[in-house]
Amino acid sequence: MKRSRFPYIVTAVVLVFFYLPILILVIESFNASRFGGAWRGFSFRWYARLFHEPAIWQAAKNTLLIAVSVTCLSLILGTMSALALHRFAKSRIQRFHYTLIYTPLVVPEILMGISLLMAFVAVGVRLGMLTIVLAHATFCISYVALTVLGRLQDFDFTIVEAARDLGATSWTATRRVLLPMLAPGLAAAGLIAFTLSLDDFVITFFVAGPGAETLPLHVYSMIKHGATPLINALSTLLLAVTFTTIFLSQRLNKSGALEGGQ
């Protein structure tokens, strides 16, 4: 039987649709022209300029610090709430909690941004990095909880019971059995939280305080002067870092798995 070519064609079309814009951005970052469109020769001038922009690097540092903090915070809180929701799903108050976890996913961003800002102002919290972390964690917890809940849906809790039977304390069973089994779900949830925090603009704009500028805020403001090539160069660098990290982590995972198998 001859294999259908259709899946390959669809894959190719989808790949082009998803990645062509990114490829164009990467190519444009090497274009000497300030305006996209006309090719005026290969050049590193935007990368050179990028290294003379301390404001961008400060913003990048802030963004990463916030993203890592948000990931840790929402992973811990989100996983805990997922476990609680899964175990006690039957009670009425728990069904209400389940709805509460969903709410941040459906509330419009601008509403969330303004209301968080007003809440912070009312309580008297000084706006800054901390308020951004709190705001991001507010919606990231929901994504983490839902991702982990999905993982728990087909989780075999008899394994945990077996560990307890064999004399493990509750803490040991959680640490040595439950968490390792959940690890792929936790990794996925962490990545989602990290990316959401990294590129959020609307909520961040409202809750950011003086001296706590993130990369998305800075990039939007750069548009007034139309310095888009700098943004292209910056995005290309970010892409390179992301791809390297993913590649390295896969390599590490593979070698870790081999060691474990021996």
Added chain:
Amino acid sequence: MSMRASGRGLFLAVLAVVIGWTAACGGGAKGPAVLHVYTWSDYIKPELITRFETEHACQVVIDTFDSNEAMYAKLKAGATGYDVITPTSYMVSLMKAQDMILPLDHALLPNLVHVDPEYLAIAIDKKMEYSVPYMLTNTGLAYLKSKVENFEPTWAMFGREDLKGRMVMLNDMRETIGGALKYLGYSLNSVNPEELEKAKDVVLGWKKNLAKFENEQYKTGIASGEFVLVHGYSGDILQVQAENDDIAFAMPREGGSLSCDDLVVAKEAKEAKLAHAFINFLHDPDVAAQNTEFIQYLCPNKDAYPLLSEAIRGNGGIFLAPEIKAKCEVLADLGADNALYVKVWDEIKAGK
């Protein structure tokens, strides 16, 4: 992922966060005074900030916004901590009405004597009670020198039939109807229905020769030669000029619109005195000239003008001749009268 590896990874992540936060917050401890400036990105030459920091033994922290409206919404909702802000003039009027900015203490601003009186004559806050003009841009005509014969700096160019289909005007009712009002000798901010009616007929006449009303593509359009004459913002045109020497910018002799970003001090400013010192610093003629060369917008400081390079002084997109500047106007916020313009603009868009 083995348990030990993930445990180590988590530990490292937490350690990184702790170190990062210590580093980020360490600077916030008792030290030199910190001035918080809320402005557009790339809007002050970095070397000048360093100079101000040394001269006043303080630290300047810059945060950026991307639109007047977003900045206003954020401050209105209660965000504080900014000392100096640079909104556009129309937004200054609104912020003043809402009691969001401080009146300026002129005793702390000796450099205000350098501010261009010709600009102040047409500014909204003529006495600089609440705001000091910082950077001016204008809206005018850009054309290809090799393709447009007998160019004259006038709005009447849009009536030239030999350029039919190769010209573009802005898709912005205030700018385009404003051009027609200026052409007829009226004010850009006219709310007289008769004058607006006449302006409508003028724009309808021009519309026959236009390729379209458009705000973004006109830049690439004139750079590639698709259009030979466009109505555009000077900031945009200056960027295209850097790539195509054939493009020239001119202000119509009847006058046109100016837009100015102003320096204001926020009501809740913690460092109001330092904020005044900063505004005063930016109007030092030498500083103003350096800033203009860097940002390529004009700081309206009359004593800085002689210090500007020939390239800046010769560029109609940056430097306006006094007699033309006198005829220009700043677009004012019309409030409820805006509806008059919306109606005329709808008729223009629908008309043949």
